[in-house]
Amino acid sequence: GIAPAQRAGIASLEAAWQIDSTNSELLRRAAPAQGADILLAERQSGGRGRRGRAWSSPLAANLYLSLSRQFGGGLARLGGLSLVAGVAVAEALPALGYDGVRLKWPNDLLADGRKLGGILVEGGGEHAGPVRAVIGLGLNVRMPAAAAQSIDQPWIDLASLRDGTPTRNAVAAALLDRMLAAFDLFDAEGLAPFLPRYEKYDALRGEAVSVLTGNASHEGIATGIAADGALRVRLADGEGVFHSGEVSVRRVG
Ligand code: BTN
Secondary structure (H helix, E strand, O other): OOOOHOOOEEEEEEEEEEEOOHHHHHOOOOOOOOOEEEEEOOOOOOOOHHHHHHHOOOOOOEEEEEEEEEEOOOHHHHHHHHHHHHHHHHHHOOOOOOOOOOOOOOOEEEOEEEEEEEEEEEEOOOOOOOEEEEEEEEEOOOOHHHHHHOOOOOOOOHHHHHOOOOHHHHHHHHHHHHHHHHHHHHHHHHHHHHHHHHOOOEEEOOOEEEEEOEEEEEEEEEEEEEOOOEEEEEEOEEEEEEOOOOEEEEEEO
């Protein structure tokens, strides 16, 4: 890790009883000049996933948290940020007794091949200079049966992975500690230090994948992550490099 004096730290930490979306709320506010604003919610009335999907956010069941901070280096940097957040979460969970969590590019947390959580990075700014990012994390801790019915993909929660689920506060503290340190390092050094760390959790590497871009489908073998965070795929006619936001990926193997 890096020395505490280099850490940008927490500008504010707030827990809301209910909110539309922790990402939306932080996007409505200005980013702190220094450090990170952190917002957790007990429940979200309009939790959002990627591609406009709803994120099931029942009361006092799971973790819904967002972090807002500035990064140097311009807009192009934001692409790798969801990978950095994923690495931080994947590295924090073993200390809580959960091994075997994997990352499915660009933003899924998997356990047992099913979705344990997801990351939604939003924000913007100029092409050069500082950009503001809001990094949202939803992590299934103990999904109530009633809420589970509306989830349209295979999912899993911490409670079904082992006995003795830690409190949501304990999970949040461990994750935030890792995320804050990871974002400081990312701001200072970019994505490079995270590429070998990501590799350990890469659920797609070596797998047959189908990448959808617009209305085209590209079949190949995932070979890892490029320096800018793009997904690399060996296709029949050469290598494909796919950027977050323009594709979705399905395991076909
Ligand atoms: C995905 O897998 O599509 C990303 C899901 C991100 C969900 C989290 S919950 C906290 C934050 N607030 C939101 O509305 N979304 C993110």
